[in-house]
Amino acid sequence: MDKKDWRILEAVYAEKNITKAAERLYISQPTLTYRLQQIEKEFNIKLFYRGRRGVDFTDQGEMLVNYAKDMLKQRQKIEELLWNSGNEIRGTLRLSVSRTFAFYRLPQILKAFNEKFPKVEFNVNTGVNIEVLHSIYQQDSHIGIVRGEHSWPGKVVTLMQENIAILSSKKVNLEGLPSMRRISYKTDPTLEMVIDNWWKDNFSTPPISHMNVDNVEIAKRMVFNGLGYCIAPSIVLEDNDELYKIPLKDSKESPIIWNTRILYREELLELEMVKEFVHFIQEYHQY
Template sequence: MNLHALKIFHTISEKGGVTRAAEELRISQPAVTAQVRNLEKELGIQLLAPKGRGILVTDAGQMLASHAKRLFALERELDEAVREYKAGFSGILRIVATYLPANLLLPEWLALYKQEHPSVEVVLNTANSREAVEGLLQYDAEVAVYGGGWEEQPGIEWEELLEDELWFIVPRNHPYGGQEITLAEMMKVPFILREEGSSTRERLFSLCRALNVSPPKVGLQFNGVNEMVRAVIAGYGAIFISSLAVRDNVERGEVERVMVNGTSLLNPIAVCTEKAWVMLFSAVALRVECVD
């Protein structure tokens, strides 16, 4: 069926005549009439009949007009759904985030986002840095919230949201606690590290290579930041970690920070995705900061 012709007939039925339909559609009356004649020929039924100086919608025409009304109402709903989806007001938002933002930042940001976009279903998956990048590039997620350095990727926008320091942390009452030492001395302590693919782990090893220092001995390996912190609180090893994840523990005296010469490093937290989502997350993060 010619949907363009059907829409013209639907407009005639809604407006009550060819002249009004032509004005609504901004086409000529002969063009309107010709489209309806072609539709009648295609369907094999008469849709309009003359009535005095006007026209009459036949019984067959009324039946078709009833179905067309539902069809074009659905079309308007689809148009609106697409507009809302493109504007970020509906649909599913899949986010992959590294451990730090997933646990310490995104819960508050997403709570604010859901208040403003209740129709959007949000799915958050936690991954290490390598997996987060792969999830975005493989279209398993629309947004990656990423802690650590970022290499440029074609078609992917990157916008930094905040920067955080990376700290060396040891148990309370450790000989290095609160002291200033060299990286070589720090590497004598057994380390608790994240799994391979973690940006913080890779930055620690890169730092050792850059300063020509032997890498740390891996005493324990965990997939999560909280597990690492709890192990140090329990009295074992050292960690290299974002200050956001451990600042409260340091302030409570549960663990101690070690100042290591020549290792003042920053950990950027960024959102990586298509441009529209970058702008949205930046706005949400800014509002959270204003509330705080």
């Protein structure tokens, strides 16, 4: 087996479907099937059984998949060490990033970093915070960028702080909020909890919510058009947004702050591209 076979086993195991695995790997299904048959012949085992719902790996097949995953990680480590031994900053930087930060901030950061270090490539995965944390715990990513409060045993650096605010197209009074339409959106559970707790501390009735949209950007567009208000972190506000903003405050009248943090393992700073990115993104947010 070689690197291609390791990736084949990893993809088939993840997809549990030959057709989907072939699509993921950008190879034909007959080619994929042939390689799987060759692997079975090489080790004289049955990798999996086909069923109506896909494929079920045998115990021996799972052992080989775990071996393939380990070998891919080992190869990745040696590639990074070899890249690190030269005079140039190069390699593939693996990032796992909160969706909201990825939407509003990440493209500009990566563009600026790429202009400074053109030989660094990016492998970026976006998701909710729990997915980001899982990625860095599993060492699938060098760096995670999360929002809110989370437990992480490695290095934690606060990147930016922002208010959570009521956004509306016209001035509103807090007292009248329970009688107004609220536009809800899918977001991270930790942010939902902060907003829900604030509401319960200030009102005895639930909000009137007739709209529940897919993301905060859609919610903001609805607010622009006077269809209601939404509660969101201030990262969603851009220079040309003409919206009224009322920051949420806690019981002590202090603004409720929403943090964005970068998480990583300190030993990864031995990789020059990781060290440079950590320094770069901190400096970027100071200006």
